Amino acid sequence: MVEKREMDVVEKVARKWLHERGVKIEDVAELVYFLQVKYYPELTMDLCRSNVDRVLAKREVQNAILTGIQLDKLAEEGKLEAPLQGIIERDEGLYGVDEIVALSIVNVYGSIGFTNYGYIDKEKPGILKYLNDKKNGCHTFLDDIVGAIAAAASSRLAHSQESTE
Incomplete structure (x- = not known):
């Protein structure tokens, strides 16, 4: 569902790293659906995916x-001081970064x-539950990043739906 524009190198690498760490766009779209379906009963997974793609197109994202995946990988490899x-290995509650x-x-x-982020971070539905489980690798940053992408896509969706009503 990526727009007809060419993805730049940074976006391609970001998407590739998400995939390599076990996160599919569909997983994030399911989180968007989880957050928004009660407000938009006609919501489709295609619309959720489209909003995730738009969020992933942002350079800040x-x-x-x-950054987050690199830090998680370095922690997994024991390469941080x-x-x-x-x-980071323990995902200490007071760390907060x-x-x-x-x-x-x-x-x-x-x-x-x-x-949206606070709610989904507390509930940990779908892929977030998997990423939060320490048996599946170090995802101290990734679980929060995926939740944030879903929250941002949900916000984008809410803003676009409000402007069409």
Whole structure:
């Protein structure tokens, strides 16, 4: 569902890294559907995917994806210095930098994204439950980034639906 524009290299790499870490666009679209279907009963998965694609086209989002995934990978490989290595490996609750990166994504589409993000981060539906499980690798940043992409796409969807009513 990517628009007819050519994806640049950064976007291609960001999408590739998401896929390599087990996150499909469909997974994120399902989160958007989860967040928005009660407000838009006629919502389709195609519309959800389209909004996810539009969010992924933003350079700020791509940069957050690359940064977060790189830090997760380095932590998995034990390549960070202490105490940061342990903090990221354990996904310590008071660390908060992973949420700050996620909020940079959410901020792209306004304040409604913050509430969407907070809700989905607490509930951990779908792919977020998998990413949050420490047995599946280090996803300290990725679970928050995926939740933020879904929250931003939900916000984008809400804004576009409001303008058409």
